[in-house]
Amino acid sequence: xxxxxxxxxVHVLRAPMGGLFxxxxxxxxxxxxxxxxxxVICDIAGSPGYNETMASELSERLxxxxxxxxxxxxxxxxxxxxxxxxxxxIKELQPDVxxxxxxxxxxxxxxxxxxxxxxxxRVARLYSPHGGSLHYAPESRSGRLxxxxxxxxxxxxxxxLFVADYEQQTYARKIGAxxxxxxxxxxxxxxxxxxxxxxxxxxxxxxxxxxxxxLKGPDLLLxxxxxxxxxxxxAVHAVFxxxxxxxxxxxxxxxxxxxxxxxxxxxxxxxxxAFALARCFVMPSRAEALPYVVLExxxxxxxxxxxxxxxxPEIFGKDNPSLVSPDSNELSRQMCVALDEPHTLKDxxxxxxxxxxxxxxxVMAANALHAYREALASRRHG
Numbered sequence: 001x002x003x004x005x006x007x008x009x010v011h012v013l014r015a016p017m018g019g020l021f022x023x024x025x026x027x028x029x030x031x032x033x034x035x036x037x038x039x040v041i042c043d044i045a046g047s048p049g050y051n052e053t054m055a056s057e058l059s060e061r062l063x064x065x066x067x068x069x070x071x072x073x074x075x076x077x078x079x080x081x082x083x084x085x086x087x088x089x090i091k092e093l094q095p096d097v098x099x100x101x102x103x104x105x106x107x108x109x110x111x112x113x114x115x116x117x118x119x120x121x122r123v124a125r126l127y128s129p130h131g132g133s134l135h136y137a138p139e140s141r142s143g144r145l146x147x148x149x150x151x152x153x154x155x156x157x158x159x160x161l162f163v164a165d166y167e168q169q170t171y172a173r174k175i176g177a178x179x180x181x182x183x184x185x186x187x188x189x190x191x192x193x194x195x196x197x198x199x200x201x202x203x204x205x206x207x208x209x210x211x212x213x214x215l216k217g218p219d220l221l222l223x224x225x226x227x228x229x230x231x232x233x234x235a236v237h238a239v240f241x242x243x244x245x246x247x248x249x250x251x252x253x254x255x256x257x258x259x260x261x262x263x264x265x266x267x268x269x270x271x272x273x274a275f276a277l278a279r280c281f282v283m284p285s286r287a288e289a290l291p292y293v294v295l296e297x298x299x300x301x302x303x304x305x306x307x308x309x310x311x312x313p314e315i316f317g318k319d320n321p322s323l324v325s326p327d328s329n330e331l332s333r334q335m336c337v338a339l340d341e342p343h344t345l346k347d348x349x350x351x352x353x354x355x356x357x358x359x360x361x362x363v364m365a366a367n368a369l370h371a372y373r374e375a376l377a378s379r380r381h382g
Contacts, residue, residue: 003373007031010039010064010095012086013105014071017050019292020130023163023187023364024101025054030365032062039064039093041086042105043071064093071104087112090123097124097372099161103132103146110156124375127153128161128185129171131289138174147175154179158375161185161368164290164311181378183371186314187290188364189299194356196301197275204237204264205339207278209271209293210285212244217284217307219253223328224284224335226257233339238282241266241274271296280305280338280345286326288312295359299352303345305334315350315359322348 009031011024021042028038039062045052059066069085072078086108090098098116100109106127113125133150136143150171160182162168168184206225210216218240228236240250240263254263266277271293275281281297281304288310295315297304306312308323316323322345324330338345357363 007036007097007369007372007376008039008064008093008095009036009097009099009372010041010090010093011099011101011105012041012109013101014043014073015050015102016040016042016052016055019187019289020101021051021054022292023128023130025058026188026190026361027099027365027368028058028062030361031369034365034369036369037063039067039095041067041069041089041108044068064095067093071108073104083108083112087115090116095123096376097126099126099128099368099372101128102130106132107149107153110153114156122379124158124372124379125156126159126161126371126375127157128163129167130163131167134167134170134174136174143174150175158378159183159371161371163187164314166311166314167289181374183367185364185367185371186359187292187295188359188361189292189295189355190361193272193296194299194352194360197272199279200276203276204239204278205280206236206238206335207274207281208238208240208242208284209274209281209297210242210283210291212240212242212247212250214246214249215286216244217286217326218246218250220284220286220326220328220331221282222250222253222257222259222263224332225259225262227328227332228335228339229259229262236262236335236339238263239266239274239277240264241277242268272300275300275302279303279342280335282331282335283307283312284326284331285309285312290314295355298350299355299359301352303338303342303349305331305338305345316348317350320348 032038040058067089071082090112098109098113100106110125113123116123133146157180160178162184165184208218208221212218225238281302283294283306285307290311305322307326324334
């Protein structure tokens with residue numbers, strides 16, 4: 001296969017939801033637009049949160065289609081039946097490249113890709129963890145099992161694509177340095193997402209946008225708001241956009257802190273619609289990988305205060321003063337800067353040129369395609 005020939009690329013993942021599915025969708029459509037034939041294999045619709053709008057777009061646009069087949073979340077005997085169905089789809093599609101995403105997608109793509117012979121050469125097998133099994137503690141029984149499986153699967157892996165240096169470092173710490181080639185390929189944004197969003201009339205001071213669960217730190221933002229109000233800033237106002245398992249507890253906390261006049265809760269909405277509701281975006285998470293929403297806010301020209309967790313420092317630079325610990329007191333001090341010195345906070349943000357150069361769909365798609373061709377060349381000469 002010549003280096004410039006169009007490829008048949010198939011992505012395999014379990015649940016079409018969250019940032020993982022956004023990453024897959026953007027990669028698939030970007031490569032499709034560049035003349036490659038692309039398909040996606042994923043689980044059937046089920047749990048709340050499945051992005052059926054995005055799935056519908058893929059189904060209509062991808063040359064190799066969107067294929068839905070049951071994939072169980074937990075590991076068990078049923079995986080054998082699921083794997084056979086996925087293998088049948090892979091054989092029908094005859095890909096040059098199989099790219100597995102997440103724990104279950106990574107197992108299926110690499111193990112089943114090793115069983116498939118395509119165009120006189122074995123299919124190239126790539127893997128992106130997207131957190132996946134890396135969320136487990138190394139000392140836990142599940143962690144020991146999954147990390148052992150990950151180590152074994154490296155023998156069937158032509159290249160690993162991490163979405164952040166933080167993810168690669170976590171992999172090395174918990175599993176060991178990869179024995180196969182690897183690279184970091186950041187999440188990327190579409191051109192339209194770099195258009196600025198202006199605050200609407202009467203915009204709030206701060207915005208929380210995301211899942212209402214304690215891991216994302218909405219309680220930290222509420223406590224920071226209470227601190228600001230107690231210091232005499234009675235008019236401070238924040239908007240919370242989203243839903244989640246801890247939504248009722250977060251609303252109750254707002255009442256307990258007597259913040260009814262300082263906060264407003266809204267159901268989930270498109271990110272750019274939410275950005276217009278406030279002048280500063282706050283990401284108070286206790287844990288993250290490389291969150292799309294931070295990239296989206298910065299690309300839209302919104303100043304951001306974020307916690308120094310996961311891959312977030314890779315976006316700003318590890319010593320950027322806009323980053324704080326997941327602590328309400330630190331958060332409130334930085335929110336004072338946003339209120340009193342908005343231009344100072346704005347100056348701390350990455351430039352638009354830097355954002356486009358590192359976090360665009362074009363860059364993400366080009367990096368992935370380079371990894372695919374490297375893997376194919378390795379298979380051909382190996």
